[in-house]
Amino acid sequence: MKLHKESKGTIIVASLLFAVIGLLSIYFLEMWSLAIIIPLLIIYGLIFWFFRVPHRDILNHKENVIAPVDGKVVMIKEVDEDEFIQGKAIQISIFMSPLNVHICRYPVSGEVIYKKYHPGKYLVAWHEKSSTENERTTIAIKSLTNHTVVFRQIAGYVARRIVFYCNEGDQAKAGHEFGFIKFGSRMDIFLPIDTEITCKIGDKTKGGIDVIAKMKE
Incomplete structure (x- = not known):
């Protein structure tokens, strides 16, 4: 292994x-x-x-939004994303238990245009306010379809270490690793409001493999 x-x-x-x-x-x-x-x-x-690293056959994607982590979809809703998009977006939140693979992967392909680390609290990861109040990272990508996609690694009550390796200007490839979170937490993805959502609350996701949404060109 x-x-x-x-x-x-x-x-x-x-x-x-x-x-x-x-x-x-x-x-x-x-x-x-x-x-x-x-x-x-x-x-x-x-x-x-x-800490296992399972083998995943990662395909090339353009319009598809790929699950960035293994876990369970716990939220799909329209929100105001105030940090980077500064407007309406569709938020998909995926919760990871300590038994899930915790490799974090890019949800879309494109260019990394923003990254920031935020210190914060350690609310339980499924708490709605954890997206804005917990320790977290925020990353934005200009996708191949010319959309802005924002996503966050969020520390939870147990997870106390977030690692992300990307830098602004890096080329992101959907399904490929950009970071890691230790011992349970959550990942939020913020998508354009007209994105077609192909997952539903309760779905279990396989990072790098499952398509959770499709963006219009």
């Missing part, structure tokens, strides 16, 4: 911590040490599972 590069520090710390706790439990608890060691091994395995 291939692991994401963001796993290195977490796995080193977890390995040392679990080794110390395991040895201490064996020394002090003897035959009862399995009550400690078995749960630790399960948690250790879940950490590896969280």
Whole structure:
């Protein structure tokens, strides 16, 4: 199983911590040490599972908006996007549980024209205000269809580390990785008001594969 590069520090710390706790439990608890060691091994395995990098066959897309993350669609609504679009947009929000793959991918192809990191709160990721009050990043792309698409990585109550690798001027390719969020959170996508939405609330998405909307040329 291939692991994401963001796993290195977490796995080193977890390995040392679990080794110390395991040895201490064996020394002090003897035959009862399995009550400690078995749960630790399960948690250790879940950490590896969280940082997995699944193989995805990414296609080329122009009009299609691709799911940027694995998760569940929890919101589709018309909103005012005040940071960059400064007008009406359709917001699609996808919630990621700790068991989902947490690689973040570009939803559309085009050019990165804006990026910004915002410190903030750690409300639960499905809270509507988390989009504007939580720690987050905002990225905007001028798509191949000449539309502006904005999307946000949002930290949640558990997720406390957002990573994004893109810079203004970079060429974005729909479905390809631009960042990572550790341990559960949310992704918001803001699309032009006349976009055709092809997903619905409750849909489970596969990042880089599933088409969630189509933009008019």
